[in-house]
Every structure is written in C-alpha cells, then in structure tokens.
Amino acid sequence: MTNLSQFSNAMQALVDKASRRVVAINAGDRDAASGILWRSGLIVTADEALGEDEDVELTMPDGGTATGTLAGRDPSSDIALLRVEAQAATVESLKAASIMKSGHLAIAVGRGSNGEIAASGIVKECGGSWRSWAGGLIDRRILLDLDLDSRAHGGAVVDADGNFIGLAAFGPRNRALVIPAETVDRIAEALAVKGSIARGYLGVALRPFWRRRGTGAVVVKVDADGPAKRAGVHVGDVLTAWSGEPIRDVHDVFRRLGPDTVGSTVTLDVTRANQPTSIEVVVGERPHR
Amino acid sequence: MIPAGDCAAPRGKIVVCVVISDPVLAKRMVSLLSGDSRLKVRLGLDDGHDSHVILADRLPASLRPTIIIDDHHHDERDLGRWGDDVRAVLPSTVDEDLLRAAVMMVAAGFTIVGADGPRGFSDEDAEPARLSDIGDDQMTLTPRETAVLSLLAHGASNKLVARELEISVHTAKFHVASVLAKLKARNRSDAVAIGIRRGLILL
Numbered sequence: 001m002t003n004l005s006q007f008s009n010a011m012q013a014l015v016d017k018a019s020r021r022v023v024a025i026n027a028g029d030r031d032a033a034s035g036i037l038w039r040s041g042l043i044v045t046a047d048e049a050l051g052e053d054e055d056v057e058l059t060m061p062d063g064g065t066a067t068g069t070l071a072g073r074d075p076s077s078d079i080a081l082l083r084v085e086a087q088a089a090t091v092e093s094l095k096a097a098s099i100m101k102s103g104h105l106a107i108a109v110g111r112g113s114n115g116e117i118a119a120s121g122i123v124k125e126c127g128g129s130w131r132s133w134a135g136g137l138i139d140r141r142i143l144l145d146l147d148l149d150s151r152a153h154g155g156a157v158v159d160a161d162g163n164f165i166g167l168a169a170f171g172p173r174n175r176a177l178v179i180p181a182e183t184v185d186r187i188a189e190a191l192a193v194k195g196s197i198a199r200g201y202l203g204v205a206l207r208p209f210w211r212r213r214g215t216g217a218v219v220v221k222v223d224a225d226g227p228a229k230r231a232g233v234h235v236g237d238v239l240t241a242w243s244g245e246p247i248r249d250v251h252d253v254f255r256r257l258g259p260d261t262v263g264s265t266v267t268l269d270v271t272r273a274n275q276p277t278s279i280e281v282v283v284g285e286r287p288h289r
Numbered sequence: 290m291i292p293a294g295d296c297a298a299p300r301g302k303i304v305v306c307v308v309i310s311d312p313v314l315a316k317r318m319v320s321l322l323s324g325d326s327r328l329k330v331r332l333g334l335d336d337g338h339d340s341h342v343i344l345a346d347r348l349p350a351s352l353r354p355t356i357i358i359d360d361h362h363h364d365e366r367d368l369g370r371w372g373d374d375v376r377a378v379l380p381s382t383v384d385e386d387l388l389r390a391a392v393m394m395v396a397a398g399f400t401i402v403g404a405d406g407p408r409g410f411s412d413e414d415a416e417p418a419r420l421s422d423i424g425d426d427q428m429t430l431t432p433r434e435t436a437v438l439s440l441l442a443h444g445a446s447n448k449l450v451a452r453e454l455e456i457s458v459h460t461a462k463f464h465v466a467s468v469l470a471k472l473k474a475r476n477r478s479d480a481v482a483i484g485i486r487r488g489l490i491l492l
Contacts (some may be wrong), residue, residue: 011345048476050467051412051463052447052450052466052478054446054447065371070446070447070448072446072449073444073446075444075478075480075481076444105415133478133482134478134481190339195446195448195449196444196445196446196449197444198443199443199444201443201491201492202492203489203491203492204492205386205489205490205491205492206485206488206492207390207484207487207488218394219390220386220387220390220488221386221491222386223491226491234327234393235386235389235390235392236389236392236393237395238395246474248484249489250492251482251485251486252487253492254442254490254492257492271397271399272393273303273393273396274398278297286443286491
C-alpha cells in the first residue's frame with residue numbers, strides 16, 4: 001500500500017465513524033440539512049438550517065427514518081435541538097477535540113438522501129469568543145477552509161482523530177464556520193431543560209437616530225413592567241451609549257442583549273430633551289405572559 | 290452627547306398646543322398626550338406664544354415647531370408647502386407612544402423624517418415626511434402579530450409561541466407566516482432584523 005492510499009483509507013474511516021452520529025433532516029420542498037446525534041434521543045442542528053418546519057423527518061445513520069420534534073431553538077447561537085425516539089438514537093457522549101489551531105485538519109460530515117456527504121480542509125482561522133448578529137456568545141471563532149455542502153449544514157466537524165470540533169454552519173458570506181463543541185453543549189443542555197434561551201430584556205422599542213455629533217436610538221415605546229421603565233427611561237429618550245461604548249443603531253442594542261447579559265447592570269447614556277444624563281438598568285428577562 | 294447650540298432645551302414642562310379643527314381628532318390628541326407628566330397640553334390657539342410644540346391639522350400662524358396631523362398628503366410635493374416650522378407629519382392613527390416620542394423630539398429641536406426613506410430621527414435639515422409604515426393599516430402588524438414577532442426575537446419556537454399566547458400551534462404557525470409575509474421576510478431571523486429596524490420589537 002502506498003502512503004497515499006493509506007491516507008485515503010484513514011480519511012474514509014474518519015468520515016465513516018463520524019457519519020454514525022450524523023442524520024439527514026428531510027424537509028420536503030425545502031433544502032435538506034443535517035443534524036448530529038448529540039446525546040441519546042437528542043439531535044443538534046443549526047437553527048438556520050431548520051427553517052419554519054419544527055417537526056421533521058429524519059434519515060438515521062442506519063438508513064431508517066424517524067420523526068424529530070423540536071425541543072428548542074436559539075437563534076442567537078444558531079443551535080436547535082430535536083428530540084427523536086428511535087433505537088438508532090442511543091449513543092455515547094461525543095469526544096470533544098482538544099487542541100485546535102489554524103492549519104489543523106478538519107472534516108465536515110453531513111448526510112443527504114443518498115448517504116454521507118464529506119468535505120475536508122483545514123482550520124483557516126481559530127480565535128477567541130465572538131458574538132453572533134443576535135448577540136449569542138460563541139466560545140471560539142473557528143473558520144474552515146473547505147467547501148461546505150448546504151445539505152451538510154448542521155452536520156459534524158471532526159479533527160484528524162475523529163474528535164468532535166463542533167457543528168457545521170454558515171457564517172457571513174456563506175463561509176463555513178464551526179459552532180464549537182463547548183457552545184453546542186452549553187446551549188443544547190439549556191434547550192433540553194427549558195426549551196428556549198432567555199435573552200436580555202430592557203422593555204423598550206427603539207428607532208434609529210442620527211445627528212451631526214453621533215448616532216443612537218430613540219425610545220418609542222416602553223414596557224410598563226420592564227426593567228427600563230423601572231430605571232426611569234421614558235419615551236422620547238435617546239440612548240447614546242451602552243456602558244461607555246457608543247450605540248451605533250438599534251440593532252447594536254439588540255446585539256448587546258445576548259443571553260449572558262441577563263442580571264447584569266448596564267449604564268445607559270441618555271439624552272433627554274437635549275440634556276445628557278445616565279441611567280443604570282438591571283437587564284432582565286422577557287416576562288412570560 | 291453634547292447638545293447642539295441651536296436647539297433650545299425646554300426647562301420644566303413642555304407646553305404642547307393642540308390646534309385642530311376636528312373636535313374628535315383634537316380630543317383624541319389631547320387624551321393621548323395628557324397622561325404624560327412631562328407635558329402640559331393646551332387646547333386651542335397659542336395665545337401666549339409660549340408653547341414649545343404645536344400640534345395642528347394645518348399650518349398655524351405662529352412660528353413654532355409644529356407637528357402636522359394629516360392623512361392625505363402622500364404626495365411629496367405637498368410636503369414642501371408646510372415650510373420650515375413643520376418638523377413632523379403624522380397620520381391621525383398615530384399611537385400614544387409615537388406621538389409622545391415625536392413631541393419630545395420636536396421640542397428638543399429635531400425633525401422627524403419618514404420611515405420609508407432614511408428611517409428614524411434627525412437634526413439635519415431634512416424635509417419632514419410621513420412616518421408611513423406606522424399607523425398605516427396595510428403594513429401594520431396586529432397586536433397579536435407584534436407579540437409573535439417579539440417572541441421570535443427571543444428565539445421562540447412555534448410551540449413556545451403557542452404556549453405563551455395560549456393559542457394552538459396551528460394558529461401560532463399561521464401568525465408566524467403572516468408576520469413573515471407582511472414584513473417581506475425570508476425567515477425568522479430576517480423578520481427579527483426588520484422588526485428591530487422598524488421599532489416593532491420590545492428589546
């Protein structure tokens with residue numbers, strides 16, 4: 001055997017092993033996606049890959065079909081959790097990849113209607129934690145130098161030892177990125193218990209605001225029972241800074257209210273009838289009604 | 290933020306003078322504003338010329354920052370005739386929060402520009418325009434749909450929407466679909482992004 005065929009067989013074995021944890025999410029007329037058998041009876045996938053259908057047909061690793069029902073979704077970290085009742089869904093816990101740096105081999109494995117879908121490449125970029133557009137805290141920034149098939153969206157990314165790096169997802173401009181294993185575990189565990197991830201909540205509706213000396217957001221509605229109201233924020237106030245950092249636009253405020261902000265205190269710089277002031281608000285949770 | 294020098298900041302209560310010929314509309318405007326302790330609302334002509342903001346259905350004689358309540362001037366050319374003192378044009382269906390926000394902003398020297406053009410508030414020399422996607426029945430979400438949109442912003446599944454609003458999953462799905470359609474959104478995330486830009490979601 002040549003070195004090359006050994007390499008080839010080793011790669012194939014890695015894909016084969018990983019694919020035993022990967023299911024296909026068949027979504028009728030919509031683009032299909034993949035999911036990972038995370039723990040027994042529980043499948044994680046990318047929230048964006050799931051779309052509007054929340055009860056989905058799955059093709060299990062053994063080729064059988066099963067029905068997955070949504071247990072919870074968190075758009076802030078792009079993770080959704082499905083429950084499935086099937087013999088084939090009994091699994092051991094995933095072994096997480098340990099050291100990961102740019103240049104390490106990365107293999108993405110999904111499942112389509114014809115079987116496994118594999119892609120290989122290297123870790124292009126590996127950095128610290130980052131915030132998604134919706135304010136979710138993603139523990140590591142891992143971008144891949146590989147061509148991710150849309151049907152493998154939500155599938156598994158493993159390293160050269162077959163250990164789990166994370167969930168395959170698409171970032172801005174359709175670049176392949178990984179939602180790292182520790183983020184998947186953290187969010188999926190919370191979803192399994194509570195069904196949703198509480199975001200930070202101020203209880204204000206905002207509209208954009210700009211002027212010669214900067215930008216901000218105008219309060220156009222205040223929840224009478226919300227944290228902002230309790231702290232003394234009024235309709236017509238202009239929010240200009242969040243704990244010292246300028247507020248660029250309304251979305252900026254949304255992004256800063258990620259799940260990990262619940263319970264924290266922020267200092268809002270507010271302009272009220274042209275008088276600057278600052279207000280301390282304890283970030284709450286959206287009340288259940 | 291440092292206040293711009295050319296904007297006189299009102300001290301104490303902001304005096305709003307409502308000059309509207311239709312008694313029903315005038316009464317509605319007064320009632321929308323009267324619960325706000327920051328405002329002092331006066332019905333009728335601005336005798337003392339000490340009001341900070343005039344709320345009118347036509348261009349008043351006194352030179353004061355004015356908010357026009359008007360449902361018929363969709364044509365941009367009509368807006369030109371309002372002149373420099375008109376800082377906002379709002380539909381008669383305007384709700385309490387938006388009207389109060391508009392009064393506070395106009396009192397502070399701002400012009401409110403339309404939601405269809407550059408969205409939001411500005412102190413640039415911009416022509417006032419209608420906040421056309423607010424109070425316009427065609428584009429406005431129902432209270433139910435607004436509640437659904439807020440739940441989507443908090444990551445709720447259809448099941449959770451149903452539970453929170455005490456409706457069936459089927460009905461929840463229907464509301465989600467109608468929110469997406471009205472906002473012309475591709476998916477939930479897109480609907481949330483649009484809703485945030487338009488100030489429809491409680492953050």
